[in-house]
Amino acid sequence: MFSAGHYQILSTLGRSGSKSRTELAAALGLSKATISALVRDLLDRQILCERQLVFGLGRPSVSLGIRPDAANFIGISLQADPAVLLLTDLHGQTRARVEIPRESDPERCIAALHAAIGSLRAEVGEPGGEISGIGIALPGFVSRDRRTCLASTALGWSDVDIGSRLTALTGLPTYVENDANALILGEQLFGIMRGCPDFSMIFVGDGIGSAHIVDGRLLRGYHGGAGEISHAPVTIEGYGARPCRCGNKGCLETVASLTAIRGAARRGGLPDDVDQLAVMAADGHPEALGLLHAAGSALGISTAQIIQMFDPSHVVVMLAPALHEGVYGRALRQECETHVLRRAGAQTTLYLRDAATDSFASGAASLAAHYFLFGEDET
Numbered sequence: 001m002f003s004a005g006h007y008q009i010l011s012t013l014g015r016s017g018s019k020s021r022t023e024l025a026a027a028l029g030l031s032k033a034t035i036s037a038l039v040r041d042l043l044d045r046q047i048l049c050e051r052q053l054v055f056g057l058g059r060p061s062v063s064l065g066i067r068p069d070a071a072n073f074i075g076i077s078l079q080a081d082p083a084v085l086l087l088t089d090l091h092g093q094t095r096a097r098v099e100i101p102r103e104s105d106p107e108r109c110i111a112a113l114h115a116a117i118g119s120l121r122a123e124v125g126e127p128g129g130e131i132s133g134i135g136i137a138l139p140g141f142v143s144r145d146r147r148t149c150l151a152s153t154a155l156g157w158s159d160v161d162i163g164s165r166l167t168a169l170t171g172l173p174t175y176v177e178n179d180a181n182a183l184i185l186g187e188q189l190f191g192i193m194r195g196c197p198d199f200s201m202i203f204v205g206d207g208i209g210s211a212h213i214v215d216g217r218l219l220r221g222y223h224g225g226a227g228e229i230s231h232a233p234v235t236i237e238g239y240g241a242r243p244c245r246c247g248n249k250g251c252l253e254t255v256a257s258l259t260a261i262r263g264a265a266r267r268g269g270l271p272d273d274v275d276q277l278a279v280m281a282a283d284g285h286p287e288a289l290g291l292l293h294a295a296g297s298a299l300g301i302s303t304a305q306i307i308q309m310f311d312p313s314h315v316v317v318m319l320a321p322a323l324h325e326g327v328y329g330r331a332l333r334q335e336c337e338t339h340v341l342r343r344a345g346a347q348t349t350l351y352l353r354d355a356a357t358d359s360f361a362s363g364a365a366s367l368a369a370h371y372f373l374f375g376e377d378e379t
């Protein structure tokens with residue numbers, strides 16, 4: 001559909017938001033005439049739009065941007081039950097949304113997703129609602145070609161070719177990605193970290209996920225699990241290490257996740273509701289304080305390790321609102337600060353943010369948008 005030159009322009013505008021023809025020529029090392037011809041083609045195909053005049057040295061120039069309605073995508077999150085499906089435009093804005101029960105049987109899951117995709121497409125209608133691709137975010141490992149879920153403990157899946165199956169059913173290119181990786185791609189393309197070349201994200205929910213953009217690209221590793229901290233150990237056998245669902249003991253997830261906090265509260269005779277625990281801790285209840293402090297500190301140590309390993313400019317931690325402001329968030333910041341090696345110059349910025357409901361489905365849609373803008377060669 002697009003040439004290499006088209007993809008160069010789309011990926012540059014996708015990362016930066018807008019540029020003039022002169023800026024594009026300078027950024028890509030191409031002649032002004034070549035850029036003008038490529039831009040003219042993309043304007044004729046209604047992929048780009050001209051926005052406003054940019055005044056600088058010399059003649060005023062026109063700023064170019066990607067039209068939000070140039071393409072639509074479907075993002076599917078299997079991260080939690082219910083599954084969430086979004087239909088978004090090329091700027092990541094949601095145009096339609098549906099929730100369905102998350103089926104653990106692969107056949108039933110694929111059939112239910114196919115039906116839900118049909119209802120989303122019908123809701124938006126055509127013209128203007130044509131879909132350019134589907135993205136799926138799921139908790140687990142994914143094949144390098146992003147078509148197959150290799151293994152997912154949460155779903156109980158192994159070797160489920162969900163991407164190829166949905167492509168066969170819908171006729172649309174379908175890409176599958178680990179949930180944390182989809183989340184960070186969404187943040188890089190549509191979020192506040194847009195265009196940032198080096199940052200990490202950590203998501204604290206029932207489990208813990210992490211992902212990293214290094215030199216502008218998603219760090220995947222051979223099996224797609226690079227920089228995954230949830231099952232890296234933070235406690236040692238004989239010193240309170242608890243068994244983890246992965247089969248090991250003492251993983252970060254056994255201390256710092258919502259599941260771990262609820263479990264520790266039950267064992268200590270406290271209410272197993274995280275909001276309630278946060279209120280008790282804010283009132284000075286010593287056991288609630290101790291429990292949330294230990295959980296936040298463990299995540300702080302793991303965050304410091306991420307900073308030491310990848311040297312990101314920012315680490316974004318997405319948390320339940322109850323954990324964000326209170327002792328968990330404070331312990332996380334303090335422990336991280338204590339264990340990061342002091343360097344000359346700027347330090348890594350730690351952002352704590354509330355987890356939004358549709359973050360994973362939005363990340364899944366951005367995975368499809370990523371391929372639309374950058375082509376299949378760039379991942």
Ligand SMILES: [Zn+2]
Pocket residue numbers: 230231232244245246247248249251253
């Ligand atoms: Zn584990």
